[in-house]
Amino acid sequence: MSRSPSVPERPHREIDPDLSDDERLEALRGHFEDLTDVRDQLSEQLDAADERRERLREKVNTVERENETLKSSSLYISTVEDVLEDDEVVVKQHGNNQEVLTDVSPRIAESVESGDRVAVNDSFSIQTVLDTETDARAQAMEIAEKPDVSYDEIGGIDEQVTEVREAVEQPLDDPELFEDVGIEPPSGVLLHGPPGTGKTMLAKAVATETNATFIKMAGSELVRKFIGEGSRLVRDLFEMAREREPAIIFIDEIDAIAAKRTESKTSGDAEVQRTMMQLLSEMDGFEARGEIRIIAATNRFDMLDRAILRPGRFDRLIEVPEPNQDGREQILEIHTREMAIADEIDFADLAAETEGYSGAEIESLATEAGMFAVRDDRTEVNHEDFTNAIEKIENDDSSDVISSAGYFYQ
Numbered sequence: 001m002s003r004s005p006s007v008p009e010r011p012h013r014e015i016d017p018d019l020s021d022d023e024r025l026e027a028l029r030g031h032f033e034d035l036t037d038v039r040d041q042l043s044e045q046l047d048a049a050d051e052r053r054e055r056l057r058e059k060v061n062t063v064e065r066e067n068e069t070l071k072s073s074s075l076y077i078s079t080v081e082d083v084l085e086d087d088e089v090v091v092k093q094h095g096n097n098q099e100v101l102t103d104v105s106p107r108i109a110e111s112v113e114s115g116d117r118v119a120v121n122d123s124f125s126i127q128t129v130l131d132t133e134t135d136a137r138a139q140a141m142e143i144a145e146k147p148d149v150s151y152d153e154i155g156g157i158d159e160q161v162t163e164v165r166e167a168v169e170q171p172l173d174d175p176e177l178f179e180d181v182g183i184e185p186p187s188g189v190l191l192h193g194p195p196g197t198g199k200t201m202l203a204k205a206v207a208t209e210t211n212a213t214f215i216k217m218a219g220s221e222l223v224r225k226f227i228g229e230g231s232r233l234v235r236d237l238f239e240m241a242r243e244r245e246p247a248i249i250f251i252d253e254i255d256a257i258a259a260k261r262t263e264s265k266t267s268g269d270a271e272v273q274r275t276m277m278q279l280l281s282e283m284d285g286f287e288a289r290g291e292i293r294i295i296a297a298t299n300r301f302d303m304l305d306r307a308i309l310r311p312g313r314f315d316r317l318i319e320v321p322e323p324n325q326d327g328r329e330q331i332l333e334i335h336t337r338e339m340a341i342a343d344e345i346d347f348a349d350l351a352a353e354t355e356g357y358s359g360a361e362i363e364s365l366a367t368e369a370g371m372f373a374v375r376d377d378r379t380e381v382n383h384e385d386f387t388n389a390i391e392k393i394e395n396d397d398s399s400d401v402i403s404s405a406g407y408f409y410q
């Protein structure tokens with residue numbers, strides 16, 4: 001940056017009072033000339049400053065325009081395939097799968113790794129590395145390499161466990177058996193039933209048992225949070241499963257993307273429709289004996305578009321009902337396994353008191369009973385803590401533990 005020019009010194013001239021008139025006039029003239037000089041210098045400096053200000057203003061305008069263009073121009077999402085030497089990388093564009101060799105700016109070169117999702121501009125230069133926050137794929141899916149749910153943690157739905165094991169686990173574990181018999185295993189399994197009855201648990205338990213990666217995507221989030229990205233995310237979902245075989249794809253709340261067509265033809269509906277079409281086409285092109293199994297869940301079975309239930313799609317329907325007396329008893333026992341509970345606790349009695357409770361609600365009940373003991377400074381939970389907890393839950397209007405209001409299952 002150039003230094004600002006120094007301000008000229010103010011001229012000063014003493015005039016001797018003893019001088020003659022002519023001499024004084026001469027001295028004053030000299031002083032006047034000095035002043036004029038200073039004025040000229042100042043005015044030159046002023047012009048130079050004006051010129052500099054003008055140049056800076058132009059610079060600011062250009063930067064502002066560049067900034068605007070950067071902000072408004074769309075960036076494309078790509079995946080880094082390979083990081084080479086000299087800050088070069090190979091990226092693959094989503095959508096058209098085009099592979100491009102491009103440079104990474106030294107500013108972010110350190111943080112780019114193979115497998116990263118990045119945003120590139122028109123000339124494929126990487127602008128940013130998408131972190132997990134901005135990475136829709138990571139946000140939309142829950143991935144567990146090793147889910148940790150075993151069948152003995154699921155109570156009251158033994159029949160459903162057996163059915164799911166036959167339809168999902170066996171084709172993964174023993175595909176030859178199906179080949180020998182000459183049948184195709186079911187393509188997709190649809191679990192339907194009220195909320196909190198163990199559908200997600202069941203899917204996770206199969207993944208645990210078969211050492212498969214568990215990849216979950218929630219239909220409602222696809223529709224609410226990832227507007228416009230639904231079909232791409234469905235494609236990504238299957239791609240991710242193929243990358244991580246064996247894998248269990250679990251689509252929760254499938255009704256959000258596979259509901260019967262409504263009268264209204266809003267653009268939102270069209271988008272949901274596209275997402276469903278993508279799901280159907282992924283399933284249709286699927287090798288049923290492969291290492292990927294698909295489980296979907298819904299508590300709005302009545303709303304489903306029948307197209308997804310056709311053979312080759314979700315062709316095995318398994319109802320997961322609310323637990324009965326025995327089921328509730330088993331679930332209570334499961335959720336109190338790790339608790340210090342008194343011998344006197346009568347599970348059959350508590351099961352009778354909790355008619356209409358789902359598995360998730362029974363789990364909350366156990367926690368609430370434990371809270372009563374904590375409040376009382378006791379380490380052992382007794383029968384009364386449970387009955388108090390039931391009373392509290394049922395009286396507590398604000399509690400959504402017993403959430404029959406939001407319950408649409410038919």
Ligand SMILES: Nc1ncnc2c1ncn2[C@@H]1O[C@H](COP(=O)(O)OP(=O)(O)OP(=O)(O)O)[C@@H](O)[C@H]1O
Binds near residue numbers: 198201202252
């Ligand atoms: N049958 C069950 N046995 C033991 N625990 C259960 C059972 N059902 C539900 N739970 C408990 O409730 C929690 C929630 O259950 P889960 O998420 O599997 O229900 P869901 O049927 O998938 O519900 P939603 O339809 O709301 O997604 C589980 O983590 C588990 O602790």
